[in-house]
Amino acid sequence: MERLRNYIDGVLVAPLGGAYIDNYNPATGNVYSQIPDSDERDVELAYEAAARAFPAWSRTAKEERSALLMRIADLIDAHHEMLSRAESTDNGKPIQLARTVDIPRAAANFRFYATGILHLSSEANSMEETAINYTLNEPAGVAGCISPWNLPLYLFTWKIAPALAAGCTVVAKPSEITPMTAFLLSELCIAAGLPKGVLNIVHGYGHRVGAAITAHPSIPVISFTGGTKTGAGIARIAAPLFKKLSLELGGKNPNIIFADCDFEQMLKMTMHSSFSNQGEICLCGSRIFIERPLYEKFKQAFVEKAKQLKAGDPADDKTRLGAIVSKQHKEKILSYIALAKDEGGTVLCGGNQVQLNGECAGGWFIEPTVIEGLVFDCRTNQEEIFGPVVTLTPFDTEEEVLGYANSTQYGLAGIIWTTNLNRAHRVAQRLQSGIIWVNCWLLRDLRTPFGGMKQSGMGREGGFEALRFFMEAKNVCIKLS
């Protein structure tokens, strides 16, 4: 069975403790590889390699760093099919999604920051005849990057690309649930000629490897994407060490549908925003609010479409709903469906685990599930489920739906469907979300700020903000004589 290795100081190495964790294929329920169960000693080795590499990398000309990152992007493109298959096997997502979203966007992340760093400028502030100030942006040091399992390579590269472009060296940890493409990336980095120690990838559990990165006294910057509870724990450790923190956490996003929307376009996109990646995207719209005159028509059409969406083998080109990432997560989703029923909800379709045949007989699949009849402030409508489960709630006024939409502890994304431009602006302004899509979903311009309000996180990724996050701004004030 394949054993993955850590990528430390430019080479692939076994964990010092010699222990491994089983890695499952969610579509079959079988262990298909093993990943290092690394500990603080491996993190320390990675840190030391990154610290040794930092002086040279941070002083490497931007053009040279850029060229190296472009080379990695080219290698991702050159291995597009292999990486797509690996992502689909490791995560359970449909191969079609990995091919069209995950892997192309991983390459795009590298290209975006490889070119972005060439355009980053700094400010000068003149105090007329008295003095002139200018700002230096200097790489912050060794950066810690911790990423989740839902969009494995996509979110991993969304952190390490800006960190490396900014001139930081990196100790990174992918999710132990989906380690494969990060491992394959380490092979591509070696092939690209990335200098040793610039990027180090340590595999293992969050409470061991992630915690060691977070608590490391000489890693001044932590970029994390994952659950809100984990993020809070990281913040508790990082705060007294005065680390710079970027936290991208959970969401419970509202999808607000007004009766004047373009119905067909809305319906098609609402299927995606509800069930893409089995609902395991922090930006999915899991609470669907429908203006009352449209409620019955929407409900009928949406449930009809949801019933047609069948879970299937992720490796099949035609599959649009794959496997749930882990057995434990599948149980969590099913427990929320049971809770929804306890809370008085009516399951309009789905609600059950799916039993496939053949190779996928032991896999973890759940039907697309649509629930109505719940009050806005019940647990089902307040807590992140992170699966193919949505609730439907009618509303009569803008004021009412804004109250529902803003009622959760989260504030990551919001979706608005309307052809009334004034209303779109008005509602967008009052939604407590860091990212708002009007008449679309998941349309991404990498220059825009990406992140959430309230308990959905801290800071914004994307654009120059991500580059500046990995840098320290230093003001130099020169008095003019």
Ligand code: TXE
């Ligand atoms: O996330 P975790 P999990 C949500 C979703 C999901 C829940 C838990 O609701 O059900 O989070 O998912 C590492 N110190 N999202 O268990 O545990 C861990 O190893 C440092 C939303 O995957 O937060 C992994 O690499 N690191 C989300 C990463 O943190 C620790 C995407 C995320 O794992 C750690 C995924 C610790 N103590 C899940 N414990 C989104 N917003 O995109 C764990 N980790």
